[in-house]
Amino acid sequence: MTQTEKKQVLIIEDEPDIIRGLVDALEFEGFAVASACTGAEGIERAREISPDCVLLDLMLPDDNGYRVCEALRQDDPVVPIIMLTAKAQEADKVRGLEVGADDYVTKPFSVAELIARMNAIFRRQNRMAAQDETFSIGGWEINGRKHTMTKGRNTKRLTFYELEMLKLLRERSEEPVSRDDLLEKIWGVQANPNNRTVDNFIVKLRRKLEEDHKSPKHILTVYGFGYKLLP
Numbered sequence: 001m002t003q004t005e006k007k008q009v010l011i012i013e014d015e016p017d018i019i020r021g022l023v024d025a026l027e028f029e030g031f032a033v034a035s036a037c038t039g040a041e042g043i044e045r046a047r048e049i050s051p052d053c054v055l056l057d058l059m060l061p062d063d064n065g066y067r068v069c070e071a072l073r074q075d076d077p078v079v080p081i082i083m084l085t086a087k088a089q090e091a092d093k094v095r096g097l098e099v100g101a102d103d104y105v106t107k108p109f110s111v112a113e114l115i116a117r118m119n120a121i122f123r124r125q126n127r128m129a130a131q132d133e134t135f136s137i138g139g140w141e142i143n144g145r146k147h148t149m150t151k152g153r154n155t156k157r158l159t160f161y162e163l164e165m166l167k168l169l170r171e172r173s174e175e176p177v178s179r180d181d182l183l184e185k186i187w188g189v190q191a192n193p194n195n196r197t198v199d200n201f202i203v204k205l206r207r208k209l210e211e212d213h214k215s216p217k218h219i220l221t222v223y224g225f226g227y228k229l230l231p
């Protein structure tokens with residue numbers, strides 16, 4: 001990776017040991033790393049540097065990560081945000097995803113796995129930059145460059161992972177796509193049978209896209225396997 005291609009990562013975290021460990025590991029992997037120890041400082045830094053990815057601690061001294069996440073999202077609707085959470089409860093993770101986080105890792109996490117996920121994000125971002133695609137699902141016009149979905153006068157934002165999931169499902173329209181495949185191709189992680197990440201994103205996408213998210217007509221469940229898109 002040359003200097004100009006370095007991806008910028010912003011860490012918003014108040015535990016010095018975690019910051020130090022992440023900075024070392026990420027710099028070793030060739031990322032440019034900035035860090036902030038409070039939510040307010042993190043939001044300001046993000047405005048200054050427009051990072052390619054944000055790692056956001058859920059428990060910060062001045063504010064909680066959910067509110068920081070919402071503020072980051074308002075400034076930048078598409079930057080990938082990965083939450084670092086000490087809480088193992090599913091409800092907290094779902095709430096994180098609802099306020100605009102793209103993914104989460106639970107402390108203590110494996111730095112190698114975190115880096116694998118980030119590399120997967122950046123690979124897909126590079127590919128995406130070369131494409132300028134639009135496609136339609138359920139009457140919504142999806143714009144891959146603008147990260148939007150539009151129907152009539154109604155326009156909604158799509159986060160990085162939401163768009164990636166739609167694109168992958170759409171590449172294989174009308175074919176069942178396994179959870180493991182989605183997880184590996186998009187998040188770059190080996191399948192873990194307990195991983196609810198994919199299902200959480202499907203819930204979010206259905207809420208945005210389906211007329212009635214409880215009886216979906218476009219993003220269908222293939223029981224015991226994964227999902228299938230009917231555009």
Ligand code: CA
Pocket residue numbers: 013014015057058059060061
């Ligand atoms: Ca903390």
